[in-house]
Amino acid sequence: MLNKIVIVGGGTAGWMTASYFKAAFGDRIDITLVESGHVGAVGVGEATFSDIRHFFEFLGLKEKDWMPACNATYKLAVKFENWREEGHYFYHPFEQMRSVNGFPLTDWWLRNGPTDRFDKDCFVMASVIDAGLSPRKEDGTLIDSPFVEGADEMAGLTMVEHQGKTQFPYAYQFEASLLAKYLTTYSVERGVKHVVDHVEQVTLDERGWISGVTTTDHGDITGDLYIDCTGFRGLLLNKALETPFISYKDTLPNDSAVALQVPMDMERRGILPCTTATAQDAGWIWTIPLMGRVGTGYVYAKDYLSPEEAERTLREFVGPAAADVPANHITMRIGRSENSWVKNCVAIGLSSGFVEPLESTGIFFIHHAIEQLAKNFPGDDWNPVQRELYNDSIAHVMDGVREFLVLHYVAAKRNDTQYWRDAKTRAIPESLAARIEKWKTQLPDSETVFPYYHGLPPYSYMCILLGMGGIDLKPSPALALADPTAAEREFEAIREKTRQLTESLPKAYDYFARMRG
Numbered sequence: 001m002l003n004k005i006v007i008v009g010g011g012t013a014g015w016m017t018a019s020y021f022k023a024a025f026g027d028r029i030d031i032t033l034v035e036s037g038h039v040g041a042v043g044v045g046e047a048t049f050s051d052i053r054h055f056f057e058f059l060g061l062k063e064k065d066w067m068p069a070c071n072a073t074y075k076l077a078v079k080f081e082n083w084r085e086e087g088h089y090f091y092h093p094f095e096q097m098r099s100v101n102g103f104p105l106t107d108w109w110l111r112n113g114p115t116d117r118f119d120k121d122c123f124v125m126a127s128v129i130d131a132g133l134s135p136r137k138e139d140g141t142l143i144d145s146p147f148v149e150g151a152d153e154m155a156g157l158t159m160v161e162h163q164g165k166t167q168f169p170y171a172y173q174f175e176a177s178l179l180a181k182y183l184t185t186y187s188v189e190r191g192v193k194h195v196v197d198h199v200e201q202v203t204l205d206e207r208g209w210i211s212g213v214t215t216t217d218h219g220d221i222t223g224d225l226y227i228d229c230t231g232f233r234g235l236l237l238n239k240a241l242e243t244p245f246i247s248y249k250d251t252l253p254n255d256s257a258v259a260l261q262v263p264m265d266m267e268r269r270g271i272l273p274c275t276t277a278t279a280q281d282a283g284w285i286w287t288i289p290l291m292g293r294v295g296t297g298y299v300y301a302k303d304y305l306s307p308e309e310a311e312r313t314l315r316e317f318v319g320p321a322a323a324d325v326p327a328n329h330i331t332m333r334i335g336r337s338e339n340s341w342v343k344n345c346v347a348i349g350l351s352s353g354f355v356e357p358l359e360s361t362g363i364f365f366i367h368h369a370i371e372q373l374a375k376n377f378p379g380d381d382w383n384p385v386q387r388e389l390y391n392d393s394i395a396h397v398m399d400g401v402r403e404f405l406v407l408h409y410v411a412a413k414r415n416d417t418q419y420w421r422d423a424k425t426r427a428i429p430e431s432l433a434a435r436i437e438k439w440k441t442q443l444p445d446s447e448t449v450f451p452y453y454h455g456l457p458p459y460s461y462m463c464i465l466l467g468m469g470g471i472d473l474k475p476s477p478a479l480a481l482a483d484p485t486a487a488e489r490e491f492e493a494i495r496e497k498t499r500q501l502t503e504s505l506p507k508a509y510d511y512f513a514r515m516r517g
């Protein structure tokens with residue numbers, strides 16, 4: 001039984017892969033992770049999907065085990081600021097969309113004559129975030145949302161199997177470098193061999209399969225399966241095996257970023273428990289609150305803005321606190337490898353594919369890839385059907401998320417710069433154009449969104465369409481004839497629940513500070 005894995009790369013992808021496979025297969029698998037001592041990790045990647053909790057549960061880790069070590073906070077939504085017009089914002093939360101008599105509550109909201117905040121009217125969490133509160137009470141119990149925490153029958157399922165079952169009310173935000181460090185300790189304690197060395201050459205056998213990697217000081221490292229976690233460079237999959245890369249740049253032009261890690265007194269500042277994406281002239285700025293600092297960065301398109309202008313804008317946006325903070329300029333490879341598993345090499349992380357972090361999908365991609373590789377782990381016969389099933393799943397997830405991100409730009413109402421005007425006229429995936437035509441008549445549902453698993457439920461699409469304001473939406477005509485009583489009761493229940501929670505939950509900062517003891 002093949003069981004020797006060589007992972008090249010020690011960023012978030014490398015150490016998430018090593019730790020998960022050790023938790024999955026214990027001593028029955030032999031893992032060596034080699035990472036260069038002089039090629040750094042990308043150094044960003046701090047916000048996640050709520051599904052990431054399955055990763056930590058699989059490793060047997062509780063929040064109090066790892067969150068303090070990673071300066072972590074909760075993320076209750078992405079807050080989209082100034083995408084419609086200056087001063088406007090809305091949330092894309094982790095909260096199931098309620099429905100009444102078979103119609104989503106948002107359809108009833110459109111019928112009643114839209115207010116300026118669909119998110120506050122249709123979700124409870126929007127007001128919880130506005131108030132800077134924790135979704136857990138002081139004693140640690142979770143707000144009694146429809147979600148049943150820790151339901152045993154759910155344990156161990158992959159994210160694909162979890163989709164649509166319940167919606168956990170928050171994700172995490174953490175220091176990427178501290179998480180990699182934490183998972184390094186977790187992995188090495190469980191027998192992963194950690195080699196700090198630079199891979200200078202990848203050797204192929206007569207079939208073109210990888211037979212080993214040659215390092216500067218530790219000679220050749222060989223295994224059965226090689227996992228490429230070398231980031232955007234794709235050293236094994238794209239370079240050694242020459243696997244083509246499919247660019248998304250024609251529909252997602254943002255190809256650059258400049259990031260700052262800004263030390264901050266978060267007790268004085270207070271923590272808004274979400275990731276904020278603030279639209280700018282040629283892209284958007286992320287703000288991620290952690291314990292002790294804020295992570296921020298400008299994601300932009302070099303065709304519209306220079307790195308110097310981007311850095312100047314970012315520093316102005318942050319203010320004096322950014323004065324002595326060094327900037328990290330990043331060129332982003334946007335798109336995906338044609339296949340992420342080729343012969344005996346699997347790419348996981350940026351080496352496999354990436355889209356701009358507008359919905360914090362990078363680590364979700366890694367988590368999904370790891371789960372699918374564990375599920376399709378090869379036998380001695382290297383059955384090609386397993387590779388095909390894996391590659392289809394990875395391609396669908398990335399192509400689906402790409403469509404979802406393109407929708408943000410097509411639907412954004414603002415058109416005050418050439419960048420935003422071009423976003424409305426730029427070619428978009430034909431499949432998305434067809435979907436948008438349907439959504440103009442009927443809000444997204446499971447029949448009309450991207451048809452394969454890609455991590456986003458229909459209500460996520462509703463939030464973007466309703467929040468961005470650039471696409472006219474109409475209520476279902478049937479609602480003009482329907483009795484609105486039940487819907488009115490639902491809206492009132494949301495207002496009541498919002499009142500209860502905003503009067504009782506602790507401040508987010510205070511909850512995290514208490515967790516750190």
Ligand SMILES: Cc1cc2nc3c(=O)[nH]c(=O)nc-3n(C[C@H](O)[C@H](O)[C@H](O)COP(=O)(O)OP(=O)(O)OC[C@H]3O[C@@H](n4cnc5c(N)ncnc54)[C@H](O)[C@@H]3O)c2cc1C
Nearest residue numbers: 009010011013036042045047199230231349350357362363
């Ligand atoms: C601007 C930006 C913002 C982002 N924000 C988010 C976010 O909010 N949420 C999210 O989920 N994702 C985000 N991401 C994605 C996230 O950063 C990545 O998914 C994550 O960091 C994984 O990166 P990686 O491990 O694949 O690559 P890297 O972090 O680049 O690690 C590559 C590793 O390969 C090693 N290496 C390279 N060459 C060699 C060699 N020859 N020999 C040995 N070792 C080698 C390096 O030493 C390093 O350890 C963001 C990405 C960018 C660019």
Ligand SMILES: N[C@@H](Cc1c[nH]c2cc(Cl)ccc12)C(=O)O
Nearest residue numbers: 049050051077078092093094455
């Ligand atoms: N499975 C994802 C889907 C999701 C649902 N709401 C949000 C909000 C944001 Cl900001 C990202 C992702 C999501 C999850 O539950 O995380």
